[in-house]
Amino acid sequence: MDQLQQLPPGNAPGLPYNSLQTGTVIAFAVTYGICSFFLLLRYIQAVFLVKKFEPDLFILTLSYGAALVYFITMVKLMHHGWGRHLVELNMTDLVEFNKALLPNTLTYLITPGVTKMAILVVLFRINPSIPYRICVCAIGVAILAYTVVLTSITGGPCSPLKEGTLTCLMNVALAHAVLNIVSDLAVAFVPIPTILSLQLSAKQKLTVTCILGLGSGVVVCSIARLPYVRQMAHDDDTTYTEAILGVWSIVEVNLGIICGAAMRLKPLLTRWLPQLGLFSSRTRSNGKSLGSSSMGLRADPRPVQRNYQLHSVQKGSAGPPSTGDNGRIHIYREFDVTTTEHDARSTGPSDSDSIEKVPTRV
Template identity: 55%
Template structure:
C-alpha cells in the first residue's frame, strides 16, 4: 500500500490506539461475551472431569490449549489496533503505514493463530466422535476428516509464514487474500463434514424421537461454528478489492473471534451429558425406553454397537472402565453411575 495515496489523517499521531472507535469496542465486547461462554463451558467440563468422571481426557486438554490460543489471538488484535486496525482509512496516519515491518510483525502471529485454532478445536471434536462407534469404516471416515484438516492447516500455515508472509510487505497482499479465502472455504467444508459424520450412527439407533433428538443435539453442537465460518466468507472475498481494507479486516476479526470462542464452548458442551444427568434429571435424559433394541451398525461395517454387549464388554471394547464412550445408557434410558457415557 502506497502511503501517499491515503487521505489526509483526521487524528494526530498517537491517537490511533485510544480512544477506540465503535468497531474496536464492539470487537472487545464480542470477545468478552464469547470468551465468557467458553470459560463457563470449559469450567463445567473441568468440574465434570474432576468431580464426576474423575478423568481428564484428551479432548479437554486440546480445548484448554485452544482456550489459551483464543486469548493470545485477542491480544495480537489489540496490538494491531494501535496501528489503525478496525479503523477507516482516512483515520490512519500515513506514517504508521510507512512502518510496515512493525505492523506486519504484529499481523503475522495474529494470522497464524487464527489459522491453527479452529483446526485444533475441530480435532478435539473428532476425538469425541471417533469413539461413539467402533465400526472400522466409521472410524476411518473420522480419521480421514482429521487428516484433511491437519493437511490443509499445515499447508496454509506454511504459506502464511513463508511465501505469503506479511513481513514481505505489499507484494504478498494478494497471496494472503487467497490464503484467507481458501481457509474460509475449507473451514466451512470441514465444519459440514464434522456435522455429517455422526448422522448415520444416530439414525441407526433404535430410540424414540425425543432421545434421538437429544443425542443428535449433543453431537451436533460443534456445528454452530459453521454459521460464523459462512459469515466470514464474504468479507474474506472482498478484502482484495476493498477500498477500506483496515475497516473490513476489523469486521472479519469479530467473526473470527466469535468463531473461535463458540467453537471452544461447543466442543466442551458436547461432553457435558454426565453433568446434565447428574444435576438436571428433569430435562428428559433419564426417561425410560422399554422398547429399545440393540443397534446394529450394518451400514458402517456390520459391527454391533450402541448398547450391544459381548460378555461383559460394552460396544467400544472396554470392560465398563472409565473413558469408554457408550451410547447404550441413552438408548436404555438410564445412566449407569459407575460408567462414563459417550458425551459425559
C-alpha cells in the same frame, strides 16, 4: 472542522475505540465467557465425577488458550489501526500493523483446526464401525494437513513482513476460508447417520439437536466470513474490512470450543439434573446396543419378570425319603423373582447371577 468532515462516517477520532472495535471486544467477552463456563464444567466433571482427564479436554484447553492469544493480538492490532478506516492511518501505523498482523493470522489459522480435532476425538468413540472410524480419521488428517501447509506458507513466503505479499496473503485467506467451511460441514455431518440410527427419546433428541445446532452455528460463521475474505482482495479499506472479518472469526472460534465442551457433559447432567432425564432411555442401533457412547446415549435397565409356583413335597409323593428324615414332611416354597439387566459397568450381580429358586425347608 473541515478535517473531521473529510473522515469517513462511523469514526470517532477522539475516542480510544470506535463502534466496530468496541463491538469486537463485546463479542469476544460474551462468547469467551460462555466458553469459560462450559470448560469449567468439564473440569469439575473430570475432577469430581469421572476422576480422569479425557484427551478432548486437553485439546480443548489448548484451543481455549489459543483463542485468548488470538484476541490479544487483535487488541494490539487495534492500537495500529485495525478496525479503523485506512485514511485515518499514517505510514508508521501501517508498518506496525503489518508486524502485528503475522501472529494474529497464524493464531487464527491454527485455532479452528485444534478445536475440530477435539470434536473428532469425541466423534471417533460414538461408533465402533471400522468405515465410520476411517472416515473420522480421514477428516482429521485433512484438517491437520491443510492447517500445517497454510500456516507454513503464511509464516514463510507470504509473510506480511515482506513486501509485495498482499496477493499471496489474500489467496491463503481465501483457501483457508473455503477449506474451513468444507471441514466444518464434514465434522457436523459425519455423526448424523449414527445418530439417526438410534432409537432416542424426545428429550435425547432435543439434547442432540442442541449440540448439532451449536455445530451448525460454527458453519454459519465460517460461511459469513467468506464474502469479506473475497472483498479484501479488491478493497482499498483493508484495515476496516479485516475488523469485520475478525468479529466473525472470534464468534466462530469460541462457538467451536463451546460445542466441543458441551458434547461430553453427560455425566454432570445426569448427576446434577437427573430430573431432566436427558440420557435415561435405552438406545439401540439396528437392535444392537452401542455400548458406552461418548455423547452420553446410555440405556435404562429393563425389568424381566419370571413366574414360579408354590408347591409342597410330602413324604411318599416324591420317592422314598432319604436316610435320616425320620418321617418329616419337607415343604419347598418358591417365589416370583424380578431381575434387572445391569449395565456392563455395574459392580452388582448380573441377570445370569439371579437366584431363580429359593427353597426354604420347614
